Amino acid sequence: MLDEKVRKAVVNYCNLDIIPNKTSRDEFDYPSQWFENYFSFLHDTNIVKHLGEAFYQARFMYKIMSGLRLSKAKYYAILKFQIIQYASIYEAILEYTIEKYFKNDFQKKYLRTEYHLNKSIMQVLKVTYKSQNYLPCTKKMVKKPIKLETIDLKTDFAVSKGIISQNTKDKIVSLYRLRNNVHILKAYETNYRPKIKEAIDAFKIMEPFIDEVKSFYNTTVK
Incomplete structure (x- = not known):
């Protein structure tokens, strides 16, 4: 086991600048609180907690990778985790929103x-x-069941209801295709290796995605 001072130094480094929004870092005692609050517009304590944890863990793992300057042989698993985690967050929010406000419309349409x-x-x-x-x-x-439908149908429907834009839909679908490539046999068939840029791009979808979904909740949902 690593020395306690070393462990604390690693954790402190990972928590440093882990919050994307620099203007709101001082509003919370712990970084994890910021991540949960980020999804508070959903007004559901349980889903907010799970989403906050997922986002925080994705950022934390990325900070470990960058802080240790891991080589390709050691960071592939972290990149795979990033891609899966972010794709799961986007899909979960869309599925939750459709299930809550448009379940009948969605199921009738498909x-x-x-x-x-x-x-x-x-x-x-x-x-x-x-x-x-x-x-x-x-x-x-x-x-x-909505959860069994493809990401293409869920994002198409979300665009039609004004939850997200077409541009954001395209990015999420592309990310989801990468997510499918992560599976070992699929990666073997396509000779796929995750890239750092793909993990960064997955993270960059978050802000515009949340802005659009939050706008939907603020202007459409009464």
Whole structure:
């Protein structure tokens, strides 16, 4: 284990300038409080806490990487974490907002058609056409849970409702594609290696994204 003085020095370094907004650093006793307050416009203590922790941890890990000046062989895992973490934050806020204010609209817009085998009819009916056997099915329109929909549909819907801009949507979708590349087999297939610029770009989406979502809450949500 590292000496206590060394550990304190590392933690103090990581917390130094960890808050992006320089004007509000002195308003909170601990950096973690700033990160939770950053999402307070959602007015939900539980989601605010989880988002604040996720953002703080993403920043903390980046500070460790930069402070130790890790080589490529040692920082890939941190970059992967950054990409996954930021993509998760953006998706969580969009999903939460859609679920809270537009759940019915969303699910009606993206109804899915499902076909279920009708076993009772199968026992008495056999359908053959051009030497091919066909099974009788029941057609049903179903509402798919929002969390199971793709990021493309969720961001498209968010743009249509004025939650985010098209420009921000494009950046989030691009980030999400990087997130999918992080998986080991996908990275193997595409020979993908995360880059520091990608982690920085993922972080840079945060401010305009939050400004747009916060504006939606302030002007649209009553």
